[in-house]
Amino acid sequence: MSISGVRPRDILTHLKNRDPTNVSSLKTIYNARSRLRLQETCGRTHMQQLMKLIYEHGYIERHRAEADVEVVSDIFFTHPTSIQLIKAFPLVFMMDCTYKTNRYRMPLLEIVGVTSTGKTFAAAFMYLHGEKEDNYTWAMECFNSLFDGSPSPKVIITDHELGLMKAVATVFPMTINFLCRVHIWKNVVKNCRKAFSDVDTWNAFMGSFADVMRSNSERTFFKNLQLLDDGYHAYPNVISYLHGTWFDKHRERFVTAWIDRHMHLGNTSTNRVESHHAKLKRQLQTSMHNFVGSWQTIHNLLELHISEVRASFEESLTRIPHRFRGHLYQDLVGVVSIYALHKLEIEISASDGVGPDSDICDHSLHTTCGLPCAHMIAEYKREGCPIPISAVHPFWRKLGITPFNENFTDEIDFAPEIELLLKRFNDGNAVQQKEIKRSLQKLTDPSATLLLEPTASVNTRGRKKGGKNRSKALAEKSTKRSPSGFEYVMQSAENSNHVAHVGPTQSLRAQYYQRDKRVKMVMQKSKILHNRSVGSGAVYMSEFSSFLPPFINNVYDVIGDVHCGFHVVAMFLGMSNEGWREVSNDLLLEIEEHPEEYQLLFYGLDHVEEVKRSLRCQSSYAHRENWMTMPEMGFVIASCYKVIVVHISKNQCLTFFPLRDPPPPISVHRILGLGFVKGCHFVGLDFTPDAPLPPAALSWIRYRLDQASGWV
Incomplete structure (x- = not known):
């Protein structure tokens, strides 16, 4: 155990x-x-025990020692199956350092990749003595040696760590180095937030910055950048920072117009590697592990992740979701990963509005993922033929860990090297022969190493026991990261200006308390409140299928702004006109409480972060990406407020149930009806008691907990 x-x-x-x-x-x-x-x-030393375990489990290991002493300074290791995954899926890798994982206070650099099924896999781990260019270059050389003839990465994503960026450029000159958009966003907040005293101006500024970052062409980029410069010329330090730090030097590394020219598979941040950091720290539990303890925890975690990756391959090979049994998918199911089919499903929906005109299509899915884009799909529809397998990049067809382009008939022959070694040994003097023998002993018996572990970095000052000192000692042992500069700035802004941009100003405990009060209120209501309706929505009845109107008592319209979906939920809760902000915060709390559930539902951490960013927007001015989206919000609303959410539109009709909670008695079931009309507006729907419910969302059936099964 x-x-x-x-x-x-x-x-x-x-x-x-x-x-x-x-x-x-x-x-x-x-x-x-x-x-x-x-x-x-x-009786083995600590490093001898580590080398023994690493060798017995088939890991590849590299290390460096400090000059003149046998104390390890940097150590690199990777799981044997990780090497196979690296060679099978070599296109995109993300890397980032994490801290508080070991008693030596050495940063842990983790590199992760992504499989065809959308699963993240750990490619390699490195404990580094420092975060200088030399350390990173050595780490990148170790990582590069694992490819061994396989294609080099197309994209490597890092944060704005100059030493790491230089090392990537040196060792992988043909690889494009993206900068993590989330880190850039946080850096902009950290360095620019204090310049704005008005919340709405700040939110509008960040919206303009997002427009520039997401510009899908060079022309649009320079147009949006000019609008940003002109609109905020009263903030010269802010504009100077954006140009000097980001747009002038690094726009090719994070602006959509440039990064979408590369096959990044939809990855534009280091969120995947940071998610791995969090999972590892949950397993470590303390930051006082030595190398053996850390390695054992990492090894156990890797074994679990590898099992999940293998299971995802098997699922794509054997399972055919009902939604992918249509004519367009018939050549792809069982051959292409389900994760890729989900991406195609979204593009198929978009193809209706694009048609076969390639000038209208932005081609982004084709260039970034190697999948047919909207105008190509429209052409397949016009011809009445399914999407051909040849239109899908081989990456998505690889449903196993067989390496790319590896010739298994090649045998590893080292007889010439043995002959040269014997000749050098025989020709050498006694001192040289002893050195050769010592080097061979290290290779043949790693557990006989003379390496020493670094000195543990511990605080030896002050008393060990009592009050504050005990709290300090616990903090030193914790794996919890220290707050970043971004978080300090936002906390300061919230305290001084009551900023609502990233969440409510009240304490987290108070937020949960208020949210739980609203949930209880919903459960106790005998009737849905529509006191905030701005009028009858009968005009929208024609937007729904002809059989539905008899089952709809009323359609309740709400304020027609960009937050109309949240207004409907607030109306359901009987809240004021500003209640949509509290709804957004409630839903954000729900996702942050259960991150792993929503990573599964939303097919990855990147999309989870997009949804969270949209919920953080508390300004009355918002971009389209901050609108309520379905089906994502359906799961979150149902689970947050423990209600049944029925979503009705021309394109889809679905029912969402809570993911975790068992159903109450039928008499206290509450149904929140959300109608999507005119392609841009949400309205509230009040159904008759005998109204049939649309089918449950398939992802709810798949990912709900057992105790929630009683809802259907």
Whole structure:
């Protein structure tokens, strides 16, 4: 159980549950674990034990030692299956450092890639002595050696770490280095927020910045940039910062017009690697692990992730979701990953408004993902033929970990090297022969290494016990990261200006309390409140299928602004005209409380972050990307307020149930009707008691917890 990462207190609980007469204590568990470690090491040093474990499990390992001493300074390792995944899916990698993972206070650089099924896999781990260009260059050279004839990465995504960026350019000269958009956004907030005293002006500015960043052509970029410069010329320091730090130097690394020329598979941030950091830290539980403890935790986590990756391949090979049984998909199902089919599904919907005219289509799905774009799909529809497999990049057809272009008939022959080694040994003097023998011993028996572990970086000053010192000691052991500059700036802005841009100003506990009060209010209501309706929405009845009007009592219109979807939810809750802001905050809390659930529902962390960004927009002025989107918001609203959400539009009619909560008695079921009309507006729907519900969203059926199954 210790090897599997089970905590001592949980081991003790398991033993007590299995045998109530067991009189063991936590001290018993700790002593037993200590004896097991001694038995396992058999007198080996810490680094010898690490090398033994790494070798036994087939890892590739590289290391460097400090000059004149055998103390390890940098160490690199990768799982054998990770090497296969690197060669099978070599197109896009993301890398980032995390901290507070080991007792030596060494940064951990993690590199992750993405499979055809949209799963993130850990490619390599590196403990670095420092974050200088030399450390990063050594790490990149180790990583590059793993490709061994396979194609080099098309895209590597990093944050704005200059040493790492230079190392990537040196070792991977043919690879484009994107900069993480999320980090850029946070840096802009950190450096520009204090210049704005007015919340609406600040939100409008960030909207203009987003327009520039997401410009889909060079012409649009320079047009939007000029609008930004002209609109905020009263803030010269802000404009100077944006130009000097981002737009003039690095626009090719993060602006849509340039990055969409490369096959990045929809990845424009380091969110995937940061998600891996979070999972690893949850398993580590403390930042006081040595190398062996850290490696064991990483190894256990990798084994789980590799199992998930293999399962995703099997699912795409054997499962055919009902929505992909149409004519257009018939040549792709079972051959192309379900993740790619989801991307195609969105593009197929867009193809109706584009048609076969290539001038209207932006071609982004084709250039960034290697999948047919809207105008190509429109042409297939016109010809009445399915999407051909040849139109899909081989990346999406790879549903296994067989490496790209690897010739398995090639045998590894090192006889010439052995002959040269023997000749050098025989020709050398006694000192040279001893050095050769010593080097061979390191290769043949890694557990005999003379390497020493670094000195643990611990605070030796002050008392160890009592009040504040105990809190400090706990903080030192914690794996929780320190707040970033972005977070300090936003907290300061919230405290001084009551900014609502990134969430409510009240404490997190107060936010949860207010949200829970609203949930209870919904459950206790005998009737839905429509006091905020701005008038009858009967004019919209024609927007719905002909069989629906008899089952709709009323259509309630709301304010026709960009937040109309949230206005409908606020009206359902009986809130004021400004209640949509509280609704947005409630939904944001729901996603942040259950991030892994929504990563599954939204097919990846990138889309989760997009949804969260849209919910953080609290300004009355907002861009289209901040509108309520379906089906995403359907899951979140239903789960947050424990209601049934029925979404009706010309394109889709779906029912959403809570993901986690069991259903209450039928008498207290509450249905929130959301109608989408005119392609741009949400209205509230009040259904008759005998109204049939549309089918449940398939993702709800797939990802809901067992206790929620009673809703259908």
